[in-house]
Each structure stands twice: as structure tokens, then as C-alpha cells.
Amino acid sequence: MSLPQVTAPNSYLTSLLPLLPPTHSTAPVSLIYNLPLFRQTLQSIADSFPGVNNAIAMKANPVSPLMKIAQEMGFGIECASPGELQHALNLGFPIEKIVYDSPCKTEADIKKCLEMGVHMNCDNFQEIHRVNGIWESLNGESKSCIGVRVNPQLGEGAIAATGTIAPTSKFGVPMESKAELIECYKKYSWLRSVHCHVGSQGCAVDLLVGGAKAAWELSEEINSVCGEKRITTLDIGGGMPVDYGSDVVTADTVTPETYIAALKSQIPQIFEYSLITEFGRYVSAKSAVMVSKVEYVKEAGGRKIAIVHAGADCFLRTCYTKNWPHRVSAWSPTGEFLEPKETAQWDVVGPLCFRGDIIAENVPLPAELDQGCMAVIHDAGAYSIAMFSKYNSRQIPRVYGYSEGGELEILVEGESIEDSLKTWG
Secondary structure, X not given: OOOOOOOOOOHHHHHHHHHOOOOOOOOOEEEEEEHHHHHHHHHHHHHHOOOOEEEEEHHHOOOHHHHHHHHHOOOEEEEOOHHHHHHHHHHOOOHHHEEEOOOOOOHHHHHHHHHHOOEEEEOOHHHHHXXXXXXXXXXXXXXXXXXXXXXXXXXXXXXXXXXXOOXXXXXXXXXXXXXXXXXXXXXXXXXXXXXXXXEOOOOOHHHHHHHHHHHHHHHHHHHHHHOOOOOOEEEOOOOOOOOOOOOOOOOOOOOHHHHHHHHHHHOHHHHHOEEEEOOOHHHHHHHEEEEEEEEEEEEEOOEEEEEEOOOOOOOHXXXXXXXXXXXXXXXXXXXXXXXXXXXXXXXXEOOOOOOOOEEEEEEEEEOOOOOOOEEEEOOOOXXXXXXXXXXXHOXXXXXXXXXXXXXXXXXXXXXOHHHHHHHHO
């Protein structure tokens, strides 16, 4: 999949890159967050979904200083592993704003959530029955709101690998088992919530609303069967896509404002419930770039090749599945944008030892791109170092924050070689 060429720099990068030419040998690659843009994105969600537990997905971006910003702005957090749960607790997220969604919970995981009062979503029938046993062992003394993740089996978004509501999805209870699920809600009065998450990226507004509507319709049916408002909370997940091809917001761009407008128009009754959202990629992706020194350039098969310090270690999906492209732009060693007046076809490749370690393939970049220049990988704020791969014993890069005042601060120091080698014992 090809993305449009970057023909002009934005003002943010023009002011940022001269501050950090990553040509020194100790840190030739960095992830840099635009902190005002990160806050602005969070505020747009808060303004569109007021009174909602907007529990942002830690899996997309677990960088502590950024998560602290979200926590201080009143956001909740969605966790999908014991490590993420502990990270949320360490960062100070209030218990009542933490959502636990792992599809593979142990008895110890469940007991901890129930004892703490964490909101928890069950994934399958066996887990529902397991939770009941632990609930009874605690004599029902838990403040947890517990729900079940449902799969409305509506199909997938544009990217199958990150869709979650295909007929055979690994996630949740399929809607074809609705009758058995309703029996569970009748039997277990502690089940008070329904959860539906349609996927990540490639999800149009209609699909997002379709998932929310399926959760609402099921909740209405459960409440009717139980003869009371058994379901009090709906978790409608995340899934808002990111435009990786442009920084320009158009009428077709999915935003919190367009999503909430569609919900209000199509299912206004959903707001009679307490709501939870789980936005992840949308929160962080556009607010960061990965900047690497171009270590070498060469030619092969009639194509130019730029070798950089970020590859499948930082961009697993881009390199392995080839359906997550990023725009790449070229900059001089001192941080000036290289105008694409005379271009050549380039492969921008990473440092790892396998053929598919390619960030951008056969893309037009300035012919003058050379050793010592900088390559900027755009929209890198989500699912980059959050999915970092230890293949070839690579080190997680340093993370910076860029403030409105034009200053850089180190948010995460990054790993030394010694740090990364502790993985192996």
C-alpha cells in the first residue's frame, strides 16, 4: 500500500528537527512526541464524550509521562495484561477508572480485580463460570462492575488482522450464542455490563456505531428478560481510525465529534447507560514521529536503499504484514527539509537481519538523500515502541517530548545494551 509523498514540511517538524539532529553515535534514533497535539487530541475526546469513562488503551502507548498526562486530565485506562494493570496502578489511575480486558485471565488475575473493585470484562462462557466461583468465595464482597465481551459478528474493517468482530474472531462471545449468554445474565446477577469492541484501524463510523448498537440492543433484551435494569454500563470500545496518509482533517476524517454525532443520531437511547470508551491508536498515533539517522545509502536492482536505525523492532506490523505503511520524509543532517524536486525511488530499510525489514518500499524521496541525513517516519506515536521486538537484541530508543515553548525533554531514557540483555538472563 502506498501513501502520498510528503511534499512540504509542517511547522512543527521545521522547528523541531534542528534541535535534535540524531547523528551522534549513542542515540541515532528517537521517538518524539508533540505534547500540545497529544493534549489537544485527549481534549477533543473529553469534550465529545463528557461524563464518560474514557479509558484509553494502554496497549497502544504505555509511555509513563504521557499516561500521566491522560490521568491528570481525568481519563481512565484499559489494561489487557497483569503488567498493564500494575503499570496503571503505579501511575495512580483511580481503581474506578481502570478497565481489565485480557482474553486470557488466570484465577489470580480475576481474584485481584474483584478484590480491588476493577471493572472487568469476561471473554467467554468458561471465564464467566470461573468468575462466579471466585465471586462466591468472596461472598459477593466486590465493587467490580463485571461485563461480557460480545462479538456481534458484523464482519471486519479494512484490515483483517486488527478486526475483532469477524464470525470466527478469537474475542468475546459470538452473537450466535446469544440465548446461552442471556441465560448467564439471568443466572448471575453480578453481571452488570456489556462490552463490544469492533477493532483497530480500518473501521468506518458506521462499523463503530454498529458495534455500539449491538451492545445496546443486547442490553435492552437482557434487561427485559430479567425484569429490571440488570445492565447499567455499556463499554463500546475504541476503534477510531487514524489517517496515516495526511495531516489534513477533511469531511471524511473520523473524529470524536463525528463519532459522537453518529451515536446521538442513530442510537440516542444508549446515553441512558453509563458508558466506557477504549480509544487507543487515535489518542497517540498522530502526535509523534520516529527520527533516525541515515547510516548508509546504496543501490541494488536499480533502486536506492537508505539504511536507518528503526525497522521491525519499532514497526512490527509495517514490516511483517505490509498493511501498515507510514509516510517517510527526508531531512538534512542539520534538520532542514529536503525538497523533493528531483526524486528517486527508495527503499527505507531497518537494521534487522531479515529481508522484510522494510519501512517504506519503492517510495519517491529526494535523490540527494545521503549518509548522515535524517529520515522521519510519520504518525509513529501508537503501536511502535509499545510493540517493540527484542529480535537481534535491539534497544528501545529514547523518547522525547516537544513542548509549546519549543523545548525538548527526555520522557524515557531508552535502553542501554546492558538493559536489553537482561531479557536473556
